[in-house]
Amino acid sequence: MQAPSAHGVAIVTGGAQGIGRGIARHLLAQGMAVVIADCDREAGGECLQELAQPGRVLFVETDVAQETSVSALVAQAVARFGRITALINNAGVGGMGTPLEQLSLAEWQRVINTNLTGCFLCAKHCAPQLRTTRGAIVNIASTRALQSEPDSEAYAASKGGIVALTHALAVSLGPAVRVNCISPGWIEVGALKKQRARCTAILRPEDHAQHPCGRVGEPGDIAALVAFLIGDQAGFVTGQNFVVDGGMTRKMSYV
Numbered sequence: 001m002q003a004p005s006a007h008g009v010a011i012v013t014g015g016a017q018g019i020g021r022g023i024a025r026h027l028l029a030q031g032m033a034v035v036i037a038d039c040d041r042e043a044g045g046e047c048l049q050e051l052a053q054p055g056r057v058l059f060v061e062t063d064v065a066q067e068t069s070v071s072a073l074v075a076q077a078v079a080r081f082g083r084i085t086a087l088i089n090n091a092g093v094g095g096m097g098t099p100l101e102q103l104s105l106a107e108w109q110r111v112i113n114t115n116l117t118g119c120f121l122c123a124k125h126c127a128p129q130l131r132t133t134r135g136a137i138v139n140i141a142s143t144r145a146l147q148s149e150p151d152s153e154a155y156a157a158s159k160g161g162i163v164a165l166t167h168a169l170a171v172s173l174g175p176a177v178r179v180n181c182i183s184p185g186w187i188e189v190g191a192l193k194k195q196r197a198r199c200t201a202i203l204r205p206e207d208h209a210q211h212p213c214g215r216v217g218e219p220g221d222i223a224a225l226v227a228f229l230i231g232d233q234a235g236f237v238t239g240q241n242f243v244v245d246g247g248m249t250r251k252m253s254y255v
Contacts, residue, residue, distance in 0.1 A: 007030060007031035007032045007033075008032045008033070008085035008086060008133075008135075008230070009032065009033045009034075009035065009077065009081040009082075009083055009084050009085050009086070010027050010032050010033070010034050010035070010084075010085065010086035010087070010088060010230065011034075011035045011037055011073070011074075011077055011084060011086070011087050011088065011122070011126065012024045012027070012034055012035070012036055012037065012088040012090060013037045013038070013062065013064050013087075013088065013089055013090050013091035013118065013122060014037070014038055014064075014090040014091030014092060015034070015035075015036035015037060015038055015047070015088075015090065016036055016038035016040055016043035016044040016046075016047045016059070017038070017040065017043045017047075017189070017192060017193050018189035018192050018193065018219070019090060019140065019184065019187055019189060019192075019219050019222050019223075020036075020038070020088070020090040020091070020140075021047060021192045021219070022189075022192055022218075022219025022220055022222065022223045023088055023090060023219070023222065023223045023226050024036050024047070024051065024057070025051060025223070026220065026223035026224065026226070026227055027086075027223070027226070027227060028051060028053050028056060028057060030227055032056070032085075032086075033056040033057070033058075033081050034053075034056065034057050034058075035057075035058045035059075035060060035073070035076075035077040035080070035081070035084075036048075036057065036058070036059045036060070037060050037062035037064070037073050037091070037122075038059070038061065038062060038091070039061065039062060039063050039064075039091075041061050043193075044059040044061060045059070047059065058076070058077065058080050058081070060072075060073045060076050060077070062091075064089075064091045064114060064117075064118030064119075064121060064122060065113040065114045065117055065118050065121075067121050067125075070118075070121040070122055070124075070125050071125050073122075073125075074122075074125045074126055074129070078129060083129060083132070083133050084126055084129040084130060084133065084135065085130070085133045085135040085136075085230075086130075086135050086136050086137070086138070086230040087122055087123065087126045087130065087135070087136075087137045087138075088137075088138050088140070088226055088230075089118065089119040089122055089123070089137065089138070089139040089140060089162075090140040091114060091115075091118050092114060092115045092118075092140070092158075093110065093111055093114045093115065094111075094155060095107060095110065095111040095154050095155050096149070096151060096152040096154075096155050097151050097152075098151055099150075099151050100151065100153055103151075103153060103154065107154065108153075108154045111154035111155055111158050112154060112157065112158050112161075114158075115155070115158035115159065115161075115162065116157075116158045116161040116162055116165065119139050119162055119165055120165060123137055123165075123169055123173075123179075127173060127177065130173070130176070130177045131173070131176040131177060134176050134177070135177055135230070136177065136178045136179070136180070136229060136230040136234075137169065137173075137177060137178070137179040137180070138179075138180055138181070138182060138226050138229050138230060139162050139165065139166050139179070139180070139181045139182070140162075140181075140182055140184065140222070141159045141160075141162040141163050141166075141181050141182065141183045141241065142155075142159040142183055142184060143183050143184065143185045143243060143245050143248065143249050144156045144159050145159040145160040145162065145163045145183055145241075146183065146243070146249055147249060159183070162181060163181055163183070163241045166179055166180065166181035166239065166240075166241060167179075167239040170238040170239030171239065174238060174239075178229075178234070178235070178237065178238040179238055179239065180229045180234075180237060180238060180239070180240050180241075180242065181240065181241040181242065182222055182225055182226065182229075182241075182242050182244055183241055183242065183243045183244065183245070184217065184221075184222050184244050184245065185211075185217060185243070185244065185245025185246060185248050185249070186207075186211070186216050186217055186245070186246070186248070187216075187217040187218065187219060187221065187222060188201045188203065188216050188217065188218060189219055192219055201216075203216055210248070210251075211245075211246030211247060211248055212246060212247030212248070212250065212251055213246040213247050214246075215246065216246070217244065217245070217246055221244055222244060225242060225244060229242075
């Protein structure tokens with residue numbers, strides 16, 4: 001067993017790319033040990049090399065939609081670091097763009113199982129550890145839990161479910177465990193994908209201007225809030241959904 005970090009041990013699902021990778025990087029910089037759980041072995045291996053913190057980071061290939069995989073993830077995290085103090089439920093798939101009449105039950109279930117059931121399973125299996133350490137959970141939802149584009153039923157339902165699951169977990173696991181949710185808006189993640197999928201964003205002035213705060217979001221915007229919510233300064237915060245979208249959902253738009 002590795003000596004546990006004095007700053008805590010966090011599991012970040014979907015942590016090998018995108019927002020999850022940004023969260024993992026930020027928590028490591030804060031001194032935490034991080035377990036990156038991801039179904040993409042290639043991205044996970046690259047992430048380990050890039051983060052270059054062999055004593056404080058572990059990659060576990062994980063399918064969050066499968067209970068045996070989640071159970072194994074938690075067991076490996078505890079075997080390596082001795083405890084779990086935070087769970088960041090970030091893993092998710094898209095699945096938008098299919099008209100309702102063509103949306104298969106299999107595709108609906110794929111999105112729901114990964115995005116929503118995955119959060120439930122990870123919370124279920126981490127709960128005993130988090131109760132012991134008086135830890136915290138942060139679920140990553142989306143502003144699409146609050147507003148939609150056409151042909152996004154499965155994704156919107158999964159993210160709306162995460163918001164509701166958050167307050168249910170907060171009540172069930174409190175006071176030992178705090179549970180909160182973040183709903184990101186447009187976060188540009190091209191630079192944090194695995195190498196063969198990495199790209200430089202081409203953002204137009206109007207992309208930034210449509211946000212009341214004047215710019216498109218970055219993974220660090222989400223990571224900083226995650227770090228706050230799992231920290232002691234957020235000790236009176238639980239059951240909440242924090243919308244981090246540069247003000248987009250507060251802006252009226254007329255055609």
